[in-house]
């Protein structure tokens with residue numbers, strides 16, 4: 112049986128990647144994060160194929176802050192896709208995964224000297240330079256070395272994609288990138304072009320997140336190509352690569368309108384061809400950096416239902432064994448999700464409840480209003496589409512160990528991140544030294 116966003120087996124249980132969700136919960140315990148690997152691969156492939164169909168030289172670079180782990184880097188590499196990393200920790204994880212360093216883009220608005228050295232040392236594919244301080248640090252690091260490093264300049268192209276304020280990054284007042292209007296960007300360009308150890312391969316911009324319309328990307332291409340045109344005259348420089356960032360929206364709830372990868376890609380390619388014709392510029396390669404749309408829909412959070420609080424004539428809380436420690440998005444920016452009862456997603460709806468987390472914060476509500484069949488303690492609840500920015504933002508708040516992460520593919524499950532233990536929690540604590 113096939114619903115639009117989940118599947119059930121002959122027992123009527125939710126299945127993920129062909130595996131019964133109740134078996135996963137029994138084997139690996141809850142809370143548990145489960146990824147359907149075939150969904151991840153399909154989504155990467157859909158972006159790649161859309162560019163191939165248009166004969167456009169393109170790179171799909173998975174923005175790994177959405178979910179970073181050795182295993183996901185290995186899946187992405189199997190798909191011949193690139194990755195974005197934003198920290199030494201993500202870079203280290205990619206190294207441990209044997210991810211080809213030439214396919215790594217290093218982002219961030221405050222990369223440390225150690226992180227930049229690590230990137231240069233490991234020959235990452237490209238450093239996406241964000242600010243003047245970084246140009247300075249990188250120049251100093253390169254001065255004592257012989258190698259050249261590929262760089263891109265991150266620009267803020269004055270596009271604000273329609274999305275939640277907390278997750279906007281493309282507008283002029285953003286903390287990210289060089290401002291184009293005030294000529295900071297052209298000054299940065301001059302500095303990078305003058306440095307013989309920096310090979311500028313192109314420009315980067317990222318306009319926002321959870322974007323559900325193509326207009327923002329079209330405006331982004333227009334604004335970037337206007338700059339490219341100007342700079343091709345002022346500096347006689349033309350980029351090999353235009354990196355348009357990520358932000359492709361996904362379906363969290365039935366209220367979300369989503370566009371297929373092909374729709375985004377076609378809009379981008381159409382606009383790029385128009386702009387290149389208009390300015391008589393040669394067409395750069397297009398890089399995109401989807402994060403959420405690669406891992407979001409493929410992820411499921413399994414929880415065990417515990418206590419229940421009824422407030423007569425007001426509301427009912429159903430509490431699960433996880434919450435803001437494994438998914439802070441609802442508490443952080445009112446993110447919406449949908450859940451199903453894993454033992455019987457198709458059972459008749461009985462009531463609408465508030466799905467509360469187990470953490471000591473009133474704001475720890477995973478889902479504000481969820482219609483559910485009758486439930487009892489011990490039942491497994493599955494929240495859908497939790498694969499992006501859930502585990503990757505997980506914390507040990509309340510000293511709750513972070514959940515395990517499991518990949519399922521072709522009807523088989525494999526553990527990819529072990530559940531934290533209480534010993535893990537205290538392993539870096541040091542005893543208080545009493546003065547005497």
Ligand SMILES: *Cc1c(COP(=O)(O)O)cnc(C)c1O
Nearest residue numbers: 174317320357358400401402403
């Ligand atoms: C976060 C980020 C992305 C990915 O955004 P999604 O909304 O997850 O697709 C891509 N590029 C940059 C530079 C980012 O900071």
